[in-house]
Amino acid sequence: MLPSRSKSSIQTFVPMGINTMTSVRPFALLSLLLLFGCTSTGGIIGGLIPAPKLTKGHLSDGVYTAKDRTFSVGTPFQPGETAYTYMQIDEQYLEDEMHIAFSSSVLPAEVYRIDVLCDVDARNGPKTGVEFSSVARALYSETFVSAHNTPLVPESQAESRPGEFHFVQKIPERNSGFPYFQKIGGFTVRHSSYSFDGNDCVGNIWVNYPIASEDSDFPRMGSAESEGRMAKFVESFHFLEK
DSSP states (O other), X not given: OOHHHHHHHHHHHSOOSOOOHHHHTTTOOOOGGGOTTOEEEESEETTTEEOOOOOSSEEETTEEEOTTSSEEXXXXXXXXXXHHHTEEEEEEEETTEEEEEEEETTSTTOEEEEEEEXXXXXXXXXXXXXXXXXXXXXXXXXXXXXXXXOOOEEOOOOOSSTTOEEEEEEEOOEEOOTTTOOEEOOEEEEEEEEEEEOSSEEEEEEEEEEEEESXXXXXXXXXXXXXXXXXXXXXXXXXOOO
């Protein structure tokens, strides 16, 4: 699929403009999947040209490090891959909060999000990664359900680690919206959530990727590569000693 088409697919899959900030502010701003007001870098220009990646954090050899060195993580798409060439990084740095998202124009609806809250001992709200992940998971779930009017169905499997959860959701056929108004076929997406604990910091990773498609424009859906990228991404996440 051409990057210009996949870009519009991502935009319609990831709902923009829904405000989840108010209800969760005592715990964390948690812009979460919206990253509303964030800074975006990388991606694609004019449907073809890769955009430069001018990040607030440090990006080097496929490793992203938060600008204050709170955490590091391997990028889900690695240098030399086409998906890395067209990778977009969304960043939002607030006081004691970080919200980062990785996506690529050539892999529609495959998005990797990190939400971090620090100075947890000094504020009201979640004190552990599991508690923080529970708040994040509820907000992500509510937003995706509201955006597509379909439920997130828990996968029946044994929890392999505290704070790990998996869901599937059917995304119905829809229009891409202005300016293209293209019809985009429905597909099924898998959502995965993971919690992390650090030195007075807690974190949540939320990953979604397609696993089945009714649209022939999405030939990569259901491939094992997405699951492999998610596993490496989660394993590579580490809180750093400041």
